[in-house]
Amino acid sequence: MRTKFDKEFKKKAVELSYARGSSSEIADELGIDRALLYRWRKEFKEYDNNSFPGHGNPKMTDLEQENARLQKELRDAKMERNILKKAISIFSVSDGKSTNL
Numbered sequence: 001m002r003t004k005f006d007k008e009f010k011k012k013a014v015e016l017s018y019a020r021g022s023s024s025e026i027a028d029e030l031g032i033d034r035a036l037l038y039r040w041r042k043e044f045k046e047y048d049n050n051s052f053p054g055h056g057n058p059k060m061t062d063l064e065q066e067n068a069r070l071q072k073e074l075r076d077a078k079m080e081r082n083i084l085k086k087a088i089s090i091f092s093v094s095d096g097k098s099t100n101l
Contacts, residue, residue, distance in 0.1 A: 005032075007051075007052040010040050010044075010051070010052045011044070011051070011052070013026060013030055013032070013037060013040060014037070014040050014041050014044045017037060017041060018041075023037050023038060023041065040052075043059065046059075046061075047059045047060070047061060
C-alpha cells in the first residue's frame with residue numbers, strides 16, 4: 001500500500017531540503033524516496049503555495065485559479081440570464097402582453 005503524505009508534510013520536507021541544501025539526506029531522514037522529494041521540490045518551485053492540492057484536484061498557478069473562478073462566475077451569470085429570459089417570456093404570455101401571438 002502506498003503511503004500518503006499531507007500537504008504540510010510535503011511543504012516542510014521541501015523547505016527543510018532547501019534550508020539544509022541536501023535533498024538526499026533529508027529524504028533518508030524522513031524515510032521517503034529521493035525522487036519523490038525532488039518531484040515535490042519541482043512542484044513547489046512551479047506552483048508555490050498552490051502545490052499539493054490533493055484528492056485529484058489540478059495544480060494551478062494564481063492566474064489559472066483566478067481564470068477558473070471568473071469562468072465559473074460567467075457560466076453562473078449566463079445561466080441566471082437564461083432563466084430570467086424564460087421567466088419573462090412565461091409572464092408576458094400569461095399577462096396577454098406578449099407580441100408572439
